[in-house]
Amino acid sequence: MRGLSIIWITLxxxxxxTQQLLPIQYDTNRVDHExxxxxxxxxxxxxxxxxxxxxxLRGGHIxxxxxxxxxxxxxxxxxxxxxxxxxxxxxxxxADLFGKENFGFTLKxxxxxxxxxxxxxxxxxxxxxxxxxxxxxxxxxxGSRFTAIFFQxxxxxxxxxxxxxxxxxxxxxxSNFAEAQLRDGLLYQNSDADSVTLVADGFFDQATxxxxxxxxxxxxxADIRFPVSFRNDKTSYIQILMxxxxxxxxxxPVRRFSANTTFNYxxxxxxxxxxxxxxxxxxxxxxxxxxxxxxxxxxxxxxGFIQVGKIIDEMDTSRFQGYYGVRMYTTLSYAPMxxxxxxxxxxxxxxxxxxxxxxxxxxxxxxxxxxxxxxEFSFGLASEDLIGIISKNGRGASFVGRLSYRL
Numbered sequence: 001m002r003g004l005s006i007i008w009i010t011l012x013x014x015x016x017x018t019q020q021l022l023p024i025q026y027d028t029n030r031v032d033h034e035x036x037x038x039x040x041x042x043x044x045x046x047x048x049x050x051x052x053x054x055x056x057l058r059g060g061h062i063x064x065x066x067x068x069x070x071x072x073x074x075x076x077x078x079x080x081x082x083x084x085x086x087x088x089x090x091x092x093x094x095a096d097l098f099g100k101e102n103f104g105f106t107l108k109x110x111x112x113x114x115x116x117x118x119x120x121x122x123x124x125x126x127x128x129x130x131x132x133x134x135x136x137x138x139x140x141x142x143g144s145r146f147t148a149i150f151f152q153x154x155x156x157x158x159x160x161x162x163x164x165x166x167x168x169x170x171x172x173x174x175s176n177f178a179e180a181q182l183r184d185g186l187l188y189q190n191s192d193a194d195s196v197t198l199v200a201d202g203f204f205d206q207a208t209x210x211x212x213x214x215x216x217x218x219x220x221x222a223d224i225r226f227p228v229s230f231r232n233d234k235t236s237y238i239q240i241l242m243x244x245x246x247x248x249x250x251x252x253p254v255r256r257f258s259a260n261t262t263f264n265y266x267x268x269x270x271x272x273x274x275x276x277x278x279x280x281x282x283x284x285x286x287x288x289x290x291x292x293x294x295x296x297x298x299x300x301x302x303x304g305f306i307q308v309g310k311i312i313d314e315m316d317t318s319r320f321q322g323y324y325g326v327r328m329y330t331t332l333s334y335a336p337m338x339x340x341x342x343x344x345x346x347x348x349x350x351x352x353x354x355x356x357x358x359x360x361x362x363x364x365x366x367x368x369x370x371x372x373x374x375x376e377f378s379f380g381l382a383s384e385d386l387i388g389i390i391s392k393n394g395r396g397a398s399f400v401g402r403l404s405y406r407l
Contacts, residue, residue: 001290009201029315030161032094033407036087043082043115044362044385044396047124049071051392067128069393074121077143081361085112093161101173106166108155108221111140112244114303116333116361118147141185147331149303151248155221166223174215174248177300180204195264200291203258205298207250219246219302225311239311245330246306253295304330312351314342319345323353327360335359341367349373357384362395369400378404 049070055062084226085108097103109176122139152175159170182202207214209258224240318392324340341355358364369382380402390392 013059015073017268019296030093031406032092033089033406034089034093036089036091036402036404038089039086039401040399041084042396042398042400043083044365044388045082046079046362047075048078048080048192048395049073049392050062050138050388050394050397054392056354057291062128071121071125073126074124076121078121078124079117079335080119081116081333082113083112083114085114086110087112088382091159091166093159097158102161104159104161106155106157106168107160108157108168109153111152114151115146115148116303116329116331118333119144120185131189131193134187136191137188137367139187141182141187143182144185145179145181145333147179147303147333148177149174149248149300151217151302153244155218157221161225162405163225164223165225168221169314170219170244170246171223172217172219172244172246172248172302173213174207174217174250177207177214177248177250177254178205179300198263200259200263201259203256204291205254205256205296207252208255208295209250209252213251213289215250216246217246217248219244219303219304235313237311237313239307239309239325241305241307243305244301244302245306248302250298250300256294256296257291258294259291268298301330306330309339316345321345323355327357334361352380355384365396365398367398376406378402378406 043053043219047070047338049066051066052070054061055066074105087108090107091104093104095104095144097105111179120141120143122134123144125133126139151172153170153172155168159166180203182200184199184201186199187196196230198231202282220242222240222242226236227235229235262298280286305327306329307325307327309327310323312321313403321343322340323343324338326336326338328334329334337357337359339355339357341353342355343351346353349350349372353367353369353371355367356365357367365384365388366386367382367384368386371380373379380400382400383389383398384398384400385394387396388396388398
């Protein structure tokens with residue numbers, strides 16, 4: 001099953017979605033200049049275990065036991081997604097932007113790789129077990145979809161010096177993009193493996209511009225912070241965080257393969273199409289099967305990130321502080337995630353946190369982070385998937401780092 005196996009391996013090797021894993025610490029003291037670097041690598045799945053995903057990433061024999069372990073976790077429709085990204089931000093609260101003493105400015109630059117997948121259990125089974133498992137049966141791919149988009153950004157924005165809130169306008173350059181969707185997809189191969197019936201209603205889009213830049217876009221980042229008081233008159237701080245909320249346009253028409261019909265074939269087997277000795281390559285097979293090939297003008301909503309929650313008050317002298325909230329992406333593949341955690345202020349310069357979340361591309365996740373201050377520097381390291389790091393039965397991995405320098 002060469003063709004489908006290549007697709008699955010590609011999905012796992014492309015970095016792709018995640019969260020604001022290190023909770024923001026809010027310092028009510030004004031800082032004139034701050035330089036911040038963030039880096040994230042995170043992926044998670046609703047069904048695929050790490051013993052399988054690591055084999056796909058690093059190579060090695062995939063035994064039936066490994067395949068069976070993940071296959072048993074699958075429901076009708078399943079999720080997979082990831083994020084590999086890095087961002088730099090400079091915040092200047094010394095300047096009086098536009099002559100207004102309450103406004104500073106921020107400069108941003110970043111590189112982002114996002115992937116999100118919805119897929120049926122039958123698609124996983126066909127890719128990893130082959131078509132012999134499904135001879136004489138109907139295979140259902142309906143509801144499957146994936147999106148992969150890689151882009152860069154530069155941004156400029158305003159900072160409210162009193163609250164630390166900011167709003168920036170970003171320009172994006174798109175370096176790669178692919179998207180597919182099967183609204184209805186059914187496959188039947190008879191028990192003699194000499195005829196195939198395919199019902200397909202879907203499309204596959206891919207940016208084909210030969211240059212590095214495939215398109216451009218515009219969007220917004222927002223970081224709104226405000227105090228709230230509870231019954232004990234203690235002030236806490238709420239943050240509304242939005243990143244990369246925007247739209248991308250492609251500089252040249254996107255190549256699309258689409259189909260909305262039923263095909264019946266005899267004279268060759270399904271193995272001849274997708275087998276190890278296939279005589280049709282992975283793109284031309286779409287033409288052979290009757291998919292229409294055309295070019296379309298396309299725009300795409302970027303995978304924007306939104307988080308609303310309580311953040312840590314850096315000036316609070318309490319040993320323990322709680323934080324909580326909800327996260328989401330502007331993509332149908334990502335389920336809203338609720339999270340909650342506790343922050344321990346071990347010393348004046350060291351802090352630790354433990355958190356749990358439910359939702360996203362997987363279900364339950366348990367995370368841990370550590371933060372330290374050394375003079376003007378602040379460091380942070382985190383993982384939101386401790387189970388995934390230590391167990392082959394986990395369903396993801398997460399590594400996050402942050403470095404800031406304040407003057």
